[in-house]
Amino acid sequence: MICDNHPVALNPKLCTGATGRLAGFPGDAHMRVLIAEDDQVLADGLMRSLRNAGCTVDQVGTGSEADAALALHEFDVVILDLGLPKMHGLEVLRKLRARGSSVPVLILTAADSIEQRVKGLDLGADDYMAKPFSLQELEARVRALTRRGLGTASTVIKHGPLTFDVSGRVASIDNQMVDLSAREIRLLEVLLQRAGRLVSKDQLVEHMCSWGEEVSHNAIEVYIHRLRKKIELGPIRIATVRGLGYCLEKIAA
16 A cells, blocks of 8 residues: 555556656656566556656566566666565565666565565665555655666756756757657657667667557657757767667767
8 A cells, every 4th residue: 555645556467558757757758667566556556656757667466577577678767566476576686686787676565574674675675665655755766766877866967068857858958948759758868878879779669668569660760860850959969870779979079
């Protein structure tokens, strides 16, 4: 059960989520969250909240499903219940860190399970919340974990004259706001987080879509074309590396 003005609860199966818009989160479409929770009412509430905040959300209801999802897909944050069936949450966490993943993990525990919280933190969890919890506090903790994962405490990403406020979901060039669609915002955020590095079409699709959603490579090309027309007005560009992907670059003066 969740305490707050947002009454929610969750329970899972392998569910897929659409992307929405969550005010105040450091990642709209770019931010992909995995919820591993076997209380479907709680899980449904968390998914609704995070999707409204602009996250791409996937959900599983067992530890074995969580382990498989984490081995196959990239996520920006994991919300992990410890009392999962088929594989305990602590074992999911142990295997995740053994694979070398540094994805931020927020564990959910029963209010009296101090020992499990300690074990979770020792195994590499980044934060924990005891049930029942405030939904607003969980959202704030997820925002903080996302910023930590980006290596910054700031909610603003800058690249030359291009500035992106990940909290307000607003992009500007030389302090002039750029009108972008939701898909264009998602693309821009992924490119900004990897500015100067190659980003493949598969990586863009991975960060923009939940299970069950489909965005083709052709669609990515269309979104990139539209984004270019809006942001390549100054010393920045989205370079195409044929057959490999894209790179957000600064153009030398």
